[in-house]
Amino acid sequence: DAGVTQSPTHLIKTRGQQVTLRCSPKSGHDTVSWYQQALGQGPQFIFQYYEEEERQRGNFPDRFSGHQFPNYSSELNVNALLLGDSALYLCASSPTSGSIYEQYFGPGTRLTVT
Amino acid sequence: AQTVTQSQPEMSVQEAETVTLSCTYDTSESDYYLFWYKQPPSRQMILVIRQEAYKQQNATENRFSVNFQKAAKSFSLKISDSQLGDAAMYFCAYRTLRGRDDKIIFGKGTRLHILP
Numbered sequence: 001d002a003g004v005t006q007s008p009t010h011l012i013k014t015r016g017q018q019v020t021l022r023c024s025p026k027s028g029h030d031t032v033s034w035y036q037q038a039l040g041q042g043p044q045f046i047f048q049y050y051e052e053e054e055r056q057r058g059n060f061p062d063r064f065s066g067h068q069f070p071n072y073s074s075e076l077n078v079n080a081l082l083l084g085d086s087a088l089y090l091c092a093s094s095p096t097s098g099s100i101y102e103q104y105f106g107p108g109t110r111l112t113v114t
Numbered sequence: 115a116q117t118v119t120q121s122q123p124e125m126s127v128q129e130a131e132t133v134t135l136s137c138t139y140d141t142s143e144s145d146y147y148l149f150w151y152k153q154p155p156s157r158q159m160i161l162v163i164r165q166e167a168y169k170q171q172n173a174t175e176n177r178f179s180v181n182f183q184k185a186a187k188s189f190s191l192k193i194s195d196s197q198l199g200d201a202a203m204y205f206c207a208y209r210t211l212r213g214r215d216d217k218i219i220f221g222k223g224t225r226l227h228i229l230p
Contacts, residue, residue, distance in 0.1 A: 033216065042118075042205050042220030043159070056217060090159060094216070103218060105151075105159035 002027070003092050004106035012112045019077040021109045025093030031055075032074040033103065034066060035083050035090040043090055047073050050096065078111075086113045116141045118208050120221035126198045128229050134181075134222050136193045137206030145211040148182065149218070150191045154202040162204070165189065167211075193226075201228045 005024045013019050025032050031050045035043035045058035049068035068074045068104075078085055088110050092103040117140045127133035139148070156195050163228040165173045173180050177197075181190045191202055206221040 031216065033218075035218075035220075039156060040222075042207075043218075043221050045217035045219070048216055056215065088157060092159075092218075103161075103216075108157045 004029075004091055004104050006089075006106040006109050006111060009107070010052040010110045010111070010112075014114055015072070015081055015083060016096060017081050018077065018079045020112060021078075021089050021091075021111070022073065023076070023091030023093075023106060024073045025091075026104050027073050029093035029095050029104070030072050031094045031096055032058060032068060032072065034074070034076045034090065034093045037090055037108070039087070045075070081113045083113050086111060116143075116146075116208050116210070116219050118124060118206050118219055118221035120206050120224050122224045123222070124225045124227065126227040126229055127193075129196055129198060131193045133226065134195055135193075135204055135206075135226070137185050137191070137221060139189060139206070139208050141187070141210075143209065143210055143212065147209040147211065148180075148189045149207040150180070150189075151200045151205040151207055151220075152200075153205065153223070158164060159205075163191065184214055188222070196208070196228050197207045198228050198230065 007022045010032040033048040034046040045056040048055050052068045063079045065077045088108045091110045094103045101102045119138045131209045146167045152160045152162045163175045177194045202213045205223045205225045209220045
């Protein structure tokens with residue numbers, strides 16, 4: 001079992017550009033959540049996808065959008081990048097059945113905006 | 115809104131000793147989950163221990179145990195017989211039990227150093 005995987009590992013972008021981050025959930029998981037972790041801070045919830053729909057959203061602007069595919073993998077898109085978007089982006093997956101507190105995290109994508 | 119506060123940005127402990135990390139939270143709900151997550155330099159967030167608010171008994175996982183004080187809204191983590199591999203950022207986290215609200219609310223973390 002590969003667990004939650006994310007790509008790429010690192011990414012450098014310029015202000016104003018757009019970026020797409022990818023996440024593959026753990027086998028058997030159908031729900032994907034995205035978190036932003038700024039340096040020295042705890043992760044902050046961005047949004048969650050289930051059945052290819054955004055089910056829940058945190059306090060992030062519309063520049064942050066996502067998508068979930070039929071195979072449950074997910075993408076996080078950020079438009080018009082700002083310096084403040086530099087962070088570690090974590091993906092977490094969970095099943096809708098079983099232990100509902102069971103969220104497994106991926107290793108993250110480190111995004112640097114210059 | 116729920117909040118989680120960790121007042122110790124950094125802590126150090128001698129190898130084989132015991133250390134306690136503090137966490138307080140604020141919520142108006144009566145049912146919820148609390149967690150401690152470990153994030154080593156490799157960045158992978160790992161669940162250390164969890165506590166259901168309706169359970170009075172404190173959770174224990176091997177060398178890790180919690181002191182859950184519901185009335186005081188306090189949730190501390192005790193690590194016994196500290197090992198070098200315990201060095202990491204530790205995050206206290208909260209999750210509601212309300213409907214399909216699945217998001218986890220994290221504190222700012224405590225960096226734990228293990229001294230050989």
